[in-house]
Amino acid sequence: MPAPKKLDPNPKTPRMALGLALRRFREASGLTQEQLAERISYSHSQVSQVERGGRFPSLHFVEECSRVLGAKDELLTLYTALESESAPSWFRNWVEVERVAVSIRSWEPLVIPGLLQTEEYAMAAILGEPGITQAQANKAVEARMARQEVLHREAPVLLWAVLDECALIRPVGGQAVLRRQLTHLLGAIELPNISVQVSPLELGSTVGILGGFALALVPGARETAYLESADTGQVTDQPDTVRLTSIRYEALRADALSRRESRRYIEEMIQKWT
Template sequence: MVNIRSLDPSASPLDYYGSELRRLREEAGLSQPQLGKILYCTGSLVGQIETAKKVPTRRFSEQLDAALMTGGLFSRLVGLVLKSQLPTWFQPYAEMESRAAYISTYQSQLVYGLLQTDEYARAVLSVENPGQVEEMVAARLERQRILEREHPPVLCVVLDEAALYRGIGGAEVMRNQLAHLLSFRDHPWVQVQVLPFDAGQHPGLLGSFNLLRFEDDPDILYSESYESGRMTANSQVIREVSVSYARLQASALSRETSAALIRRVMKERYGHQPGPAVA
């Protein structure tokens, strides 16, 4: 069935995307099923995206640009669409994160969002957002694109050892997630360290936090509570947390020893069989 619904392009990035898709499809003289055939998807999917009932993926957008010869219009729009799917309270942080030159994070429970696999992210996000999982996973993966830029931010991650043992999504999901962490072992701009259980009491006991540093703007501290996030640029707070983070890094295992621990947990807890990708 053809999906036709009046859209207000100014209502949201998703509505604007849908209205542009409909306009350019009709200009090309294509029906929804005809365009779907070109894109190797159903006409129903095209209609759902046109009517803002479904969020487009980046892959769909790139295929759409090629099919309608739009000069990359939808590949540019999809970034705005996916960012709009993030919780409203989180969007200001995501915008600052995308502009940061240096990101330092301590994670006490979970793998940091920029280093999560799609399966791991899906398992995490399904706990509180079962009806919006696919949209939020796509938005989280979109955030990760900053690591693929020509000049990516420097990312330093201190990950509590507990996150390696928390079986998010089951054994296979965890194997893939830990393998993904190992893939950053030799990355020039990403450093992953594990804070071991035997570190005892440490400055991160109050919870996870992120420090963002910029080329020309003040540093920012970000922390979360249930369904809310807090950012501050207070210089004294930044000074104190910076010292705490330096102590966390000093207490954490080295990059190489952290990789060895991750590999051991993969084998002993999740049945990992060593292979060339993570050897």
């Protein structure tokens, strides 16, 4: 078996720093990459790629490595830095809030919420940004997929998502990509921690027509709001802003189709795009 690739002792990126720390903890525990992979139920290639800094790991991967290697909080701290590196500066605070939230209420008027996107849909949406390179898009998609771990961890976040009908009829990435995205969405709402409601076009103007937003509840802290705009966003726990955002969300939810009706509508849209 070839010797492991020598790592840069002075990592230049958070991803390389995480990989170096992972290898150090693994070797200190006397485990090979194959042995670690077996104990955390991941493949040898995934462990190898993360150690080399060539792969963006999931939160679950890092948590399992921390558990097996007795790494306490060091790997998780490096993972948080890795998430932040992969997000725009104005979005980094929300990534951290999202990671520790127990519940999230979200509204999206144009696209499927990021936490419920497929990889190919996310790629198509991100590549729609003017001037973005494929490398930048790859990095952004990896970060978005990693964020979705909050839905599948041992104590998953409760997600209540209201989305406009426009998000279900806009063929981001083409008809086939949208069909697979809607099929994925249909599967997601089978999970007990995910609820999706559709706001129909027949409502006309709504209180959320100007942009998406989300509200996150974090234990021991005030509820935090994330407000989208055309090219940036705002993360705040300012009480007046959070209260107004919460009122807007409840107004949207009250006018939306019920969860059962929304499921039926998603099924109809899948047939339309088939």
